[in-house]
Amino acid sequence: MPHFEEFYANKFRGGLGVTDAESVLDLRGVSRAKAEASIQDMLERSRFAAPKAVAIRLDPPPEGGGETLFQPVGKALLDAKKRGWIDRLQTLPAQDGLGFYVVLAGKPERGA
Template sequence: MDVSQVFDLNGKGAVEALALVEAALQEQRRDEEVKLWFKFDPPQPGGGETLFQPVGRRLRDAIKHGHAVRAMPAQGGGWIVRLAAKVR
């Protein structure tokens, strides 16, 4: 997969995972668009809530505010997000 960086959120609770997502979105310094993979396990039968919805909502907000261009579910679990280049 052609991504700039992978963030492994496996085993993290929603609060901790969202803090890592937020830090990644804010700290990326880039002159070009980059792709990040926020990786976590796909849902398991009877496994309860996953990070898919809370992380997806945060990425949707990043798109709405122009920090991200696109987000899509990753085939191996999680989300892939394409971040916009920062204007300097």
């Protein structure tokens, strides 16, 4: 889109989702403890690897309401973003369901 800055062009294109990610971490149907362990494992491993885009899929709220993994997973991802382990953090677009799209920062380059 030559007439828009990249930021605004991306707004028209819509959010990045599952098909844009290099891998998918599917946490649907897992317990909170297993989900938190999976997120921590992904974040720890990412610190020694190349940058990577990951879609994290979560269960929708149960019928009639109830808790989901959205808040605890989101908090862990936000903490990792503050530490510099995540370059980009956003929710998945509605058509992909509940979850997050993250770009892991990867291994930091060594200064000369």
